[in-house]
Amino acid sequence: SQQGEEDPQALSIQEGENATMNCSYKTSINNLQWYRQNSGRGLVHLILIRSNEREKHSGRLRVTLDTSKKSSSLLITASRAADTASYFCATGRTGGFKTIFGAGTRLFVKA
């Protein structure tokens, strides 16, 4: 079964607005990662946050992690039409080699 579940499943916003996507997971983790996928392409790693971190920034991306609630959020600020893609959270489990993905959020940014 999927480890992570993203919310919402789809999100449509205007260019310049912020986009927030949430992810929940079920088991203990080493880290949580966010990936982006353009239609029909492979996934691209965006950011990794470790289980002992609470917040991380990379450019226009801000990721938070709440291990007590087993949840994470990805915020994309000042969105652009080029941000249109699917975004996936993925978890690396403690003591494991596997990275498990959620179902993803489809983001559509209207110019």
Added chain:
Amino acid sequence: SQTIHQWPATLVQPVGSPLSLECTVEGTSNPNLYWYRQAAGRGLQLLFYSVGIGQISSEVPQNLSASRPQDRQFILSSKKLLLSDSGFYLCAWSVRGAGGELFFGEGSRLTVL
């Protein structure tokens, strides 16, 4: 720099035919290797992963198999394809160790008719 190659990019196969998808990684040694499958508009399902030559872990029992004949080569196979095998197959690698960043190939889109 490291690169990952995956082929073929697209294939259409009849039910019952065999399958071979190949993935190779360049510029790194001893990677963890992964095969994922993505159904249309869905998330990624982990099929197989490998931490070394000849070491394959299967996540989902089905008519697919994987092999790692060389350190940086990962092959996904089937003897007889089913309609349900249609999907987008993604190979990925990570640095040896637990739960790190994954680097993905461009994917292979398989349609079984």
